[in-house]
Amino acid sequence: MFYRRLFNVPTWGFNKTFRDFDRFQRQMDELYGALSGGALPMPSAGVFPLTNATEDSDNYYVRAELPGVKSEDLDIQVTAKGVSISGERKIPVEGNNVKYHRREREAGKFSRSINLPDDIDVDKVDAKLENGILTMTIPKAEKTKPRQITVS
């Protein structure tokens, strides 16, 4: 994805190929990371939650994995250029008499903002939280949508 952005290669038709390439690239990075002692496996802002953003001709889609986060603990703000997601992941205390064998899940606050490449329609943003995945559908502003022009 980094290379695609850098050289501004048109992605039509090559999407699958590039995805495979990205994956290969990442695996190589991981290998180097393992050899030289630690590198991030994926390009990331290093801020929780990890976020994926995609687009089609009408909308942007922002997705984040937030298992165990309730919708009332989530705060989403929309500006003309992007969205910000903040909230808290709570893990309730499980009584005093418990003995932990594993404790890998983490609780805490988070806050992250994502800038989108172009203007968005602030009034029509839709967000849903399903099976621990937040999906935001963000319509592009009318003026930035691609327009079909008929040749007369």
Next chain:
Amino acid sequence: MTDSKAKEIQVKPKHEVTSPAEQTKPGVVFTPSVDIFETERELTLLADLPGVAPENLTIDLRENTLTLTGEVAPFERANEEDILIEYEIGKYYRQFSLSNVIDQSKIDAKLTDGVLRLILPKVEEAKPRKIEVNT
């Protein structure tokens, strides 16, 4: 400010399983993060499985080996193009071996908001019993 208020969640990249057993389908396999704790009566397992619908989760317990497999249905549409990709989507797989004898008939599993809560009650003999001594 209390401790829990000040703490911020750190990013933890998803951990890919290096050699999953019997990998027959293409795709990435991740290890879910879990909490396991024990009381006198039961063992509770909490697992983060974002994107797994209840019908796509398989829990298998045989000969004291517990296997969790969660399939994630792809939710991106074909005509979407990537802008920013920080995590990959794949299924979840993890195995545990249980030391205590579990009462298989009373296992209770709940999957809410992408978190599995699996309650494994111990069989009667494994529960501690207080024995009264009579004189």
